[in-house]
Amino acid sequence: MSLPKILLLAxxxxxxxxxxxxxxxxxxxxxxxxxxxxxxxxxxxxxxxxKARGGVDKATTDRxxxxxxxxxxxxxxxxxxxxxxxxxxxxxxxxxxxAASIKSVIVPLRMNFNWFGANYDVNHSFEPAPAVANIVxxxxxxxxxxxxxxxxxxxxxxxxxFWNRMDHDHNWHVRMAAPVVAKTVDIYVTPETGSLYxxxxxxFFGDVLIDFMDAQVQTILQFLNLDADTLPIFVTDGVTAExxxxxxxxxxxxxxxxxxxxxxxxxxxxxxxxxADVSTxxxxxxxxxxDPFVNNVTPTWAYPPQSDPATVCSGNPFLxxxxxxxxxxxxxxxPTALVTLHGVTYHLQQVVLWQWFxxxxxxxxxxxxxxxxxxxxxxxxxxxxx
Numbered sequence: 001m002s003l004p005k006i007l008l009l010a011x012x013x014x015x016x017x018x019x020x021x022x023x024x025x026x027x028x029x030x031x032x033x034x035x036x037x038x039x040x041x042x043x044x045x046x047x048x049x050x051k052a053r054g055g056v057d058k059a060t061t062d063r064x065x066x067x068x069x070x071x072x073x074x075x076x077x078x079x080x081x082x083x084x085x086x087x088x089x090x091x092x093x094x095x096x097x098x099a100a101s102i103k104s105v106i107v108p109l110r111m112n113f114n115w116f117g118a119n120y121d122v123n124h125s126f127e128p129a130p131a132v133a134n135i136v137x138x139x140x141x142x143x144x145x146x147x148x149x150x151x152x153x154x155x156x157x158x159x160x161x162f163w164n165r166m167d168h169d170h171n172w173h174v175r176m177a178a179p180v181v182a183k184t185v186d187i188y189v190t191p192e193t194g195s196l197y198x199x200x201x202x203x204f205f206g207d208v209l210i211d212f213m214d215a216q217v218q219t220i221l222q223f224l225n226l227d228a229d230t231l232p233i234f235v236t237d238g239v240t241a242e243x244x245x246x247x248x249x250x251x252x253x254x255x256x257x258x259x260x261x262x263x264x265x266x267x268x269x270x271x272x273x274x275x276a277d278v279s280t281x282x283x284x285x286x287x288x289x290x291d292p293f294v295n296n297v298t299p300t301w302a303y304p305p306q307s308d309p310a311t312v313c314s315g316n317p318f319l320x321x322x323x324x325x326x327x328x329x330x331x332x333x334x335p336t337a338l339v340t341l342h343g344v345t346y347h348l349q350q351v352v353l354w355q356w357f358x359x360x361x362x363x364x365x366x367x368x369x370x371x372x373x374x375x376x377x378x379x380x381x382x383x384x385x386x
Contacts, residue, residue: 035199042272048240049327071090071229094166097167104176104177108129109235189206189212194209228256236265245264245280290354291320304333356370
């Protein structure tokens, strides 16, 4: 066994032993918090929302593109108000007609919550297997029917956005290859690093500090030895990280760029459709495809639709395609799209196409669309903050 693996094994053994030992006297008491009903649970999840972390400067992105050291990505730009806004997205240049096949590895995280309750005796483990099976069988990996054709969600989204800008024969694709599923990793959570919740029926939900989750993920990444063109996707079932999900990017040794996604998965039998099953994953995957390095700047936009009195300035100047319809006070105006595959109904959050940020009138996307996969839900571009 190699030294790194020995050290990792020792670390896991020590962590496991420490987590199962009796509580230290100075450990804080953290009660299990109760949600009185489905509405209270939904309010809690909505308040968590989504986050983007990290970010790589454009000079580093451009160098990576030129040296082709990571996954396929291309750069272009749009102009509005006399200003050019460059962007980098996943895949080969649309005019090339080349089909990209994006590799990914799903890393299941078994989240073990220990020492909660008034007597330190409330413990609960969240098994990730149902979440992983559901994600692997979802329209993010398995072709399904969408308004512009048959294919994976991300591929059909990007083909809609670049339909009139790709090769003449429309052979351009950005597909997710079948994922590799890694061995489940145990993470131990204490009152210092997380919180436990229960709904009115006694079902448990967990939440951990986002910095804690990031530290765990980056430690795991050191031992995965992934190729630079492989996207790591860290999956929990019933556990959030001060956010429903997030994606991030940062430089690592050797002038390489590391991106990854953290996504929670929530049982559709326990939560409202807006948060159910793969809705968070499709939000984060769509954003990763459109802004993998978290550095595609846009004019700061207001949450749509402008007709909703709840709309406010987002304070968000990035091309994060899931946030306009899924991360603000008007999210309830945009119900999830239902897609059924092999008898399973998946809940997909709607996302905007890049033309929405670019103030294109009419939109250059397929059918003049601004949003996907329910194009009728937004028919005008963004309103910028004053």
